[in-house]
Amino acid sequence: MTDRRDFLRFAASGLALAALGPRAAAAQAPLKIGMIGAGREGSALGTLFVKAGHPVMFASRNPERLKDLAAGLGPLAQAGTVEQAVAFGDVIVLVVPYPAIAEIGKAHASALAAKALVLDVSNPIPRRDGEEFVKSVNAEGGAGLMTAKLVPGARIVRGFNAIGSTRLGTIAHRAGDPVGVPIAGDDLVGGLAMGKHLVPGTPLGGEHSPAELRRIAATLR
Numbered sequence: 216m217t218d219r220r221d222f223l224r225f226a227a228s229g230l231a232l233a234a235l236g237p238r239a240a241a242a243q244a245p246l247k248i249g250m251i252g253a254g255r256e257g258s259a260l261g262t263l264f265v266k267a268g269h270p271v272m273f274a275s276r277n278p279e280r281l282k283d284l285a286a287g288l289g290p291l292a293q294a295g296t297v298e299q300a301v302a303f304g305d306v307i308v309l310v311v312p313y314p315a316i317a318e319i320g321k322a323h324a325s326a327l328a329a330k331a332l333v334l335d336v337s338n339p340i341p342r343r344d345g346e347e348f349v350k351s352v353n354a355e356g357g358a359g360l361m362t363a364k365l366v367p368g369a370r371i372v373r374g375f376n377a378i379g380s381t382r383l384g385t386i387a388h389r390a391g392d393p394v395g396v397p398i399a400g401d402d403l404v405g406g407l408a409m410g411k412h413l414v415p416g417t418p419l420g421g422e423h424s425p426a427e428l429r430r431i432a433a434t435l436r
């Protein structure tokens with residue numbers, strides 16, 4: 216690990232490997248992960264991180280609700296408040312309805328700016344968040360640049376944004392060609408501006424092999 220960029224690349228691609236890649240990924244050093252949002256996608260993703268050997272704190276505004284999830288996953292998993300999970304994680308994963316990022320960014324800006332990585336899995340979705348809201352995100356350059364504005368100073372990477380929660384458990388560690396996870400961040404090739412393509416319904420959305428992802432990404436700006 217020669218510099219911050221290497222660490223971020225390691226953390227981002229390591230998390231992707233931990234969730235969806237070869238079992239060898241489990242041999243990597245554990246990263247403490249704070250999952251801000253443990254609904255459908257957050258609980259499915261956090262479960263894979265725990266299974267890969269990472270300590271995970273699942274956060275809710277009502278952590279009591281997550282006690283069964285954490286207990287079922289064993290000693291590496293625990294439930295906490297958003298504040299506790301932010302304090303706990305070396306890496307923070309934002310898996311919340313996109314409008315909630317503004318509130319989380321405001322409340323935890325300085326703590327989030329000190330993290331090695333803030334992985335943004337959240338998407339602005341018109342039918343859930345409203346057409347006008349999504350237009351306002353796109354006017355800022357899309358999810359990615361907007362997240363960077365809402366969580367100033369944080370090392371943001373977008374990833375896992377268009378792989379459905381119900382598919383994660385099935386495709387993780389599958390035999391044969393692994394599923395690729397497109398990631399976008401300013402410390403990575405492509406830049407955070409590419410995060411606008413990491414939402415459901417775009418060419419990068421859904422399940423693709425790493426080679427297919429590279430081919431598609433090369434056609435996008």
Ligand SMILES: NC(=O)c1ccc[n+]([C@@H]2O[C@H](COP(=O)([O-])OP(=O)(O)OC[C@H]3O[C@@H](n4cnc5c(N)ncnc54)[C@H](OP(=O)(O)O)[C@@H]3O)[C@@H](O)[C@H]2O)c1
Pocket residue numbers: 251252253254255256257274275276277280297310311312313315318319336337338339340375376377378379380381
């Ligand atoms: N579902 C998928 O297949 C999928 C796939 C890829 C990406 N995504 C994206 O991931 C995000 C979450 O989707 P989901 O389907 O998992 O939603 P969900 O099941 O409704 O879960 C939402 C989670 O966000 C938390 N939350 C909501 N408002 C919050 C706030 N103000 N502060 C802190 N936590 C808050 C909720 O926690 P509380 O217990 O505190 O309410 C809950 O754990 C969305 O942006 C979605 O577009 C979803």
